[in-house]
Amino acid sequence: MKKTPVAKTLPIVHYPDPILRKISQGLTEKEIVSQKIRDLAFDLEKTMLEKDGAGLAAPQVGENVRMVVLRHDNQSLFLINPKITKKSRGKITEQEGCLSIIDSSGEIIYHPIERHKKVTCLYFDLKGKKKKIQAEDPLLARAIQHEVDHLDGILFIDYLEPNKK
Numbered sequence: 001m002k003k004t005p006v007a008k009t010l011p012i013v014h015y016p017d018p019i020l021r022k023i024s025q026g027l028t029e030k031e032i033v034s035q036k037i038r039d040l041a042f043d044l045e046k047t048m049l050e051k052d053g054a055g056l057a058a059p060q061v062g063e064n065v066r067m068v069v070l071r072h073d074n075q076s077l078f079l080i081n082p083k084i085t086k087k088s089r090g091k092i093t094e095q096e097g098c099l100s101i102i103d104s105s106g107e108i109i110y111h112p113i114e115r116h117k118k119v120t121c122l123y124f125d126l127k128g129k130k131k132k133i134q135a136e137d138p139l140l141a142r143a144i145q146h147e148v149d150h151l152d153g154i155l156f157i158d159y160l161e162p163n164k165k
């Protein structure tokens, strides 16, 4: 395997850029283990850490592919082709923000959003291995729901009442 180049910080795509509204492409097994996707994964991670985000999806850096990175327990969790297969009946409302949704002074906008408390998610890791995560922690479950939404062109503001948008 080639040496991994030093990760770069990528510019964030902001609402209302149409890139954020596209349905992102699933990755093939071959693509998952390609150098291009590996590089993108570490660039995504670096960008998330630099912006102090809890997660970042590939379309937020202009790549419409189904990959997200999450910060959990001080570690980065890469989810490729993630699919939420189970959602708890229980829901919880918390403040939510997004690196792509900022006000005119560049500050992140927060709103209370209702999400499922727990989710189960199937995904592939960076080695192309099939994995499953059962997110019992509502914060992690929220992050997974928020980031997977990005891959389907959905933004958290879509859940707001029309008069709050």
Ligand SMILES: [Zn+2]
Residues within 6 Å of the ligand: 097, 098, 099, 100, 146, 150
């Ligand atoms: Zn977001």
